[in-house]
Amino acid sequence: MICPNCERSLLRKERTGNICSHCKRRYALDPKTNSLRLNDLRVRRITATLTDNGRVQVAPGQLWYALSRKRIREHEFAPGCAGGAFAGAGIVSLWAIFGEASFMLYVSGILLATAIGIRIARRLGAGRGIPPMTRGDFRSSALAEWQEVYGSLPPGVIDDSGRPWPRRPADAPPPNAVLVCPDPSIAAFLAADGLPDRHGIALVQGPEHVRALLPALPPRGPVLVLHDADAHGELLLRQLRADLSGRPVVDAGVSLRTIRGLPKAVAYRDPTRKPTAEEMGRLAALDEFTAEELKWIGQGWRFPLVGVPPVRLLAVLDRLARQIGRRVDAERRRAAEVGFMTWPGAAKDGPDPVGGR
Template sequence: MICPHCERNLLRKERTGNTCSHCKRRYALDPKTNSLRLSDLRVLRITTGLTDNGRIRVTPGQLWYALSRKRIREGEFAPGCAGGALFGGVVFGFWALFGQMPFMLYASAALLATALGVLIARRRGAGRGIAPMTRGAFRSEALAEWVRVYGSLPPGVVDDNGHPWPRRPADAPPPHAVLLCPDPSIAAFLAADGLPDRHGIALVQSPERVTALLPALPPRGPVLVLHDADARGELLLRQLRQDLPGRPVVDAGVSLRTVHGRPKAVAYRDPHHKPTAHEMRRLTALGEFTAQELTWLAQGWRFPLVAIPPVRLLTVLGRLAKRIGRGVDDERRRAAEVGFMTWPGAGGSPGADTSGKKGTPSA
């Protein structure tokens, strides 16, 4: 690997204890000792791309996916085991036949059976789509070591620990819309960029917070839902639409139909967060998904929000927020023209209708 400090090419024996034997400086990550095969230079290179050369900031969740994407795509069950077992089985077989040690045939047969089993498991998809390092492990292992060595997260990466959803001050103007985003990494990303404040949108983490903010919204102020393309994300969107009749609930992504089966949309599986049987029955009862899509969801496949390129996510949400702002402003302007929310002596004619009935935007 290349030393991130002096840029010397280091052999394994020249970097004992994650310390360069030439410049004597310590580095954080060695590709031989972590499951994502990370090096400091690779982390810096990927971070530079994610942040658009430092123009925006990103979060550990987004960095994790970007660093894991290639390994997820190439993921296979028991890497190296099939080849090793096959080679050992052949060697033991020749040993047994030509070395006059017939008992070695048992070892040869066992190794060949192991190789065959691994190959069959791979053929059936075992291990496919499973990240070698989880998001939690990436934070507690790779990033923790990075912070120990360098004193802070990689340049351009903001922390998403704690409560990243910004709290609206009591004297803040009413929002144009509410953006529901349960993923703390994406919430921290949007807050760091200032998108909610810039467009007058309240960023919240739960449906309960959405309900609490509804009285402050304009009559047609929408609720935007940012969710993963997985079973729980699809259910979250539909449950909110059911709970808020008459209120526009917009699917801001990621929709299953936009990513399922797309080669560039590298989904992954999380064996610890498979949907329950009850959740799958609810999805099936909707009648909106094909049998193939339901099977995909039931196996725990998902395409997360953190997989969307950060610049693209900001661009799409920014355009959506501008459209919403223009729509809300148009409604307010039309309402003011007919007297809605206008008080006599404060810019409206004394005879203006202040009841709110005439010209009030329909709910």
């Protein structure tokens, strides 16, 4: 690997303890000691791309996905084990034959059966799409090591470990819309960019936070839903539409049908978030998904919001928020023209707010 400090090429023996033997300086990540094969230079390069060379800030979840895409594509069940088991079976068989150790044939058989089992498991998709390092492990190991060495997160990466959903001041003006976003990394990313304040949108975590804001919303002020393309995201959208009947609920999340047709959109599987039989039954009852889509979702496949390029996500939400702002402003102007927002008695000395009728 290349030392990120002096840019000298280092053999494994020249970087013991993550310290360069040439410049004697420490670095954070060694590709031989982490499952994503990360090094400091790659983290900096990917971070610069994500942040558009510092134009925007990103969150740890977005960086994790960008650094994991290649490994998710490559990852397989028991990497290297099948070949080793086949080779071991051959060596043990020769030993048993020429060394007249017939009992070793049993060992050879076990190794051969293991190799065949691994091959069959791979054919059936075992391990496919499962990240070699989870999002949580990325934070507690790779990012923790980075912070220990450099004293902060990579340039342009913000901390989302607190409560990233901004609290609205009591004297804040009524919002134009509510944006539901359960993902803390995306919430931190949007708050850091200033999108909620820029467009007068209340950013909240889930359905339980929406009802408290409904009285302050304009009559047709929409609820936007940012969600992953998975079982939980699809059910979240339907739950809000059922709970808020009569109010526009806009799907601002990742479209399952669209994302599955994009070759660069790398989906992954999270064994800890595989949908339950009850959740799959609810999705099937909607009659909105094909059998293939339901199978894909049921196997735990998902495409996360953190996988959407940050600059593109901001552009889409900015455009949507401007459209909503224009519509809400027009509704408020019409309401004012007919006296909807005129305090009783305020127009006694002026013209009748409803045209003198």
